[in-house]
Amino acid sequence: MSNALHLHYEVPSDDFTRAGEASGSVKKRLKSLGYNTDAIRRVAIAMYEAEINMVIHADGGFCDVDIYPDRVEVLLSDKGPGIPDVEKAMQEGYSTAPDNVRSLGFGAGMGLPNIKKYTDEMRIETTIGVGTNLYLTVNVK
């Protein structure tokens, strides 16, 4: 759609120090556009969780954000290993993150469940050995 504001970010691989840049930047942008704080918070949290997932599991990737007056659509795309069992990955507490990630306060198995919780629509396309596309929509009420 022509009235969307489009933003693009690269998500670095294996770099926790830069994870959160995309979500932080989108948050700032939505704030300056006057979106309501609840919607901003939901977009930012969902994006940050997804960014962290890409850093932990998938050697980074990219993130496309389309901001519409009534919703925010996000695509997070990586060329990682894919998710073997999406249903399991959606369960709270299920995690395949390594120990070094857990010591940083992640790997609690909350990532995808949190993303689902904070978005209005969530769709995962994943192929083993090829990568994962995660589509998110947050409606702005």
Place this chain on the structure above:
Amino acid sequence: MTVKELAERLKLTILTEGDLDREVIDCYIGDLLSWVMGRAPEDSAWLTVMGNINSIAVATLADVSCIVLVEHAALDEEARQKAELHDVTILQTDDNSFELAIKINELI
């Protein structure tokens, strides 16, 4: 109560200065970042032992008023730099979360 008043009244060490005039209206305790990110209320004092760089991102996203590192938990240097860059206030105390939360409850 502002972050500055909270720090003064409870003798918290200020490690990084964000907006010290920001109000603190709530308190949240947690170390699992995904959990905290989804649940910490805005404008709360977030009590944790996680002083790494990801805590700064979580504090920013959850929009808490300040981070309080309890039990003298350490702050990483790169986390300090990121906090300064993003104006996140980080305080530190020898108290554990329970002890500090009781004191905060008496003030807010």
